[in-house]
Amino acid sequence: MGRSPCCSKEGLNRGAWTALEDKILSSYIKAHGEGKWRSLPKRAGLKRCGKSCRLRWLNYLRPDIKRGNISGDEEELIVRLHNLLGNRWSLIAGRLPGRTDNEIKNYWNTTLGKKSKVDSFSGSSKETSLNPSKSIAKKKDVESKTSTAAVQPLVIRTKATRLTKILVPQNIPSDENYTAAAANPLELQTQSAEKGGSTEEFPRTNAGDCSNILKNFGCDDDDIDAKGDQYCNEFQLLNSIPLDEAMINDGCWTGGNGCDLEDYGASLDLDSLAFLLDSEEWPSQENVVV
DNA sequence: AACCCGAACAACCGCAAGGAC
DNA sequence: GGTCCTTGCGGTTGTTCGGGT
Structure with missing residues (x-):
């Protein structure tokens, strides 16, 4: 062709x-x-x-683009997601509100990639300072995570699959622990699973709540006017499927710029990703936003 | 002041997936 | 089912800018 x-x-x-x-x-x-x-x-x-x-x-x-330096928390998140996903910049960007894949890719190539390359070359935890502006403490933290990932590499594949459906959690839980997770459906799902999650724990809202949900995801009124109906149709469609099942069936785990995990199928059990969440918290939205 | 060099970022390119016909 | 078109992704290149000499 x-x-x-x-x-x-x-x-x-x-x-x-x-x-x-x-x-x-x-x-x-x-x-x-x-x-x-x-x-x-x-x-x-x-x-x-x-x-x-x-x-x-x-x-x-795009109006929702966040400009300015990558924060320490964002950097940490990028490192962790890169360990998990490899060079799937669009997916990584999907977990960083307001950041673009290009920006993250550039940041990795100019800063983090070199850092990790030097780290792996030196083969030690010796201080490497390609970017002295970053805090040492944060840097050590990142390095330790990087080395942990080196022990347990989980690079899935290098080619992204197109998102064909958008999955947005139907209900923004009031519990503050879940508020941050609301923009991170993967975490929401994992937490849900850890708690023996079910659709009862996260009752799904009807389409009438779409506007508020979209606002929680950073959509402004124009976005909602333009795409609200489309998203609400998705909501209603998904409402007929239990949440966890919907996530697996749809294979999506991010809002707006998600991925298709369907292809991972046999090789990727979402539960296996829980190790990422075991030891430390994902940065909250408040921490991520500059 | 002029030059050099490296970092950071913007933009381009080729490829592949998915949808429409 | 095949072909073409559109869109999105990741890799790469080009440009700009700031710091050092």
Whole structure:
């Protein structure tokens, strides 16, 4: 099946985006929503490849993008998730609200990857300081986790599978321990399992609560207007399936930018991931947000 | 002040999956 | 069922910027 080029290269702008281009793209997407990237540049009046528009929007212009330095907690989370998932940046990014896969990938390649490379080369816990700005204590903590993972590598595969369904926990538990987990369905599920979880523990809400749920996941009113119905349909669909079963069947474990664990099937038992949660807490949302 | 170098980040590219027809 | 199109992902390259000499 021959692939057609994503766009004609002739007459198109390349390289850095100008403020005007950003404004045009943002305004267009705000007015018409995402999607149809191939035809978007023409409709918006941009001399850009659709792919380039999509990337610019996803990695830079999206309103929910968190800018600024990666915090210590986020770094720790990235390290742990990388140990678990390998270079599946989109999945890792899905666990870090407001961070993009590209950002995390860059951060890894420029900072953490080198650090871990040096660590493994030295083969010791000797201090390595490629990034002196990071706190030593935090760094040691990260290193110890990295070395733990080296003993127990669990890199699943390097190619991500596309998300085809979005799974959002139907009810945001009031218990503060679960509040942080609300944005981390994997943790929610694991905790649920640890507690002998069932749909009774996390009763699923009806579609009427969708707006609040979406807001809890960082959607603004525009998002809800644009996609609320779609998400609510998903909610209603999933409401007919017990929560844990739905997660396994749908294979999704993140909100919005999730993955498909279905392929892991025999090789990946979600319970086996519990070791990640055994010794230490995942960073809470309050800690992650800068 | 000029130059060099490395880090950080933005953007591009090729490939593959999934859906529509 | 096959083909084509769209979208998303991960790897790589290019550019910018700041610090050191």
